[in-house]
Amino acid sequence: MRLGVFDSGVGGLSVLKSLLQAKLFKEYIYYGDTARVPYGVKDKDTIVKFSLEALDFFKEKKVDMLIIACNTVSAYALEILKANAPFPVFGVIKAGVLAVKNSLKNKKSKILVIATKATVDSHAYKQALLKEGFLWVEEKATGLFVPMVEEGIFEGPFLNSAFEYYFNNLEFKPDALILACTHFPLISNALQQHFGKQTKLIHSGEAITLQLQKEFYLSQIQENVNVEFYASSDVENLKKIAKLWL
Ligand code: DGL
Numbered sequence: 527m528r529l530g531v532f533d534s535g536v537g538g539l540s541v542l543k544s545l546l547q548a549k550l551f552k553e554y555i556y557y558g559d560t561a562r563v564p565y566g567v568k569d570k571d572t573i574v575k576f577s578l579e580a581l582d583f584f585k586e587k588k589v590d591m592l593i594i595a596c597n598t599v600s601a602y603a604l605e606i607l608k609a610n611a612p613f614p615v616f617g618v619i620k621a622g623v624l625a626v627k628n629s630l631k632n633k634k635s636k637i638l639v640i641a642t643k644a645t646v647d648s649h650a651y652k653q654a655l656l657k658e659g660f661l662w663v664e665e666k667a668t669g670l671f672v673p674m675v676e677e678g679i680f681e682g683p684f685l686n687s688a689f690e691y692y693f694n695n696l697e698f699k700p701d702a703l704i705l706a707c708t709h710f711p712l713i714s715n716a717l718q719q720h721f722g723k724q725t726k727l728i729h730s731g732e733a734i735t736l737q738l739q740k741e742f743y744l745s746q747i748q749e750n751v752n753v754e755f756y757a758s759s760d761v762e763n764l765k766k767i768a769k770l771w772l
Pocket of ligand 1: 533534535537538563564565566567595596597598599642645672706707708709
């Protein structure tokens with residue numbers, strides 16, 4: 527089976543990593559729209575337009591299934607992508623919400639969603655979590671983490687001051703922290719340290735892998751897997767980052 531993985535840029539490699547670790551597919555086609563990243567500060571029409579263009583790419587590559595690693599695209603364009611694709615398309619939001627549901631039994635648990643501005647403005651996570659009966663959901667746009675991760679800053683004083691900037695006036699301790707942006711799993715150690723062990727971190731890459739495994743009864747394949755990388759700009763840089771992150 528040939529799996530497509532789409533992201534606005536390099537961040538989706540964090541999702542690809544989980545998919546590769548699970549060894550569920552033989553072929554992977556990763557496409558990052560590196561020429562136009564970030565999507566998280568753009569409006570809905572632009573995000574939808576760019577996503578449909580990416581879909582044409584995956585149609586040409588004849589993938590069997592497409593994973594939308596990008597939370598921002600999952601929030602705004604999933605339905606239109608599904609309607610226009612000749613193969614199944616999955617976003618990361620439903621998977622993330624399912625993961626929360628499986629790990630928090632108390633509906634009064636406090637949930638914090640951190641994401642790009644666009645994902646937060648869509649309230650896609652909040653609506654889905656409220657629908658599941660959760661009563662306490664806060665969303666916070668933490669877009670500065672995106673360029674920091676792209677710079678390779680995964681820990682240290684600069685990141686800690688961004689934590690202070692975003693979280694200092696947070697009035698509660700989250701029981702769950704949803705890493706609702708492709709880049710955030712790369713700073714999960716630092717986030718875990720900041721919030722403490724009691725806060726459960728939810729990683730969309732792990733969540734979507736689990737969802738696929740369950741929904742399609744997929745088991746580990748034994749053969750070698752093949753991954754192809756494509757980008758709308760500077761594919762060599764994408765490959766370089768893939769070597770570091772994967
Ligand atoms: N991939 C995006 C997401 O998960 C983050 C980077 C961007 O803003 O494009 O929302």
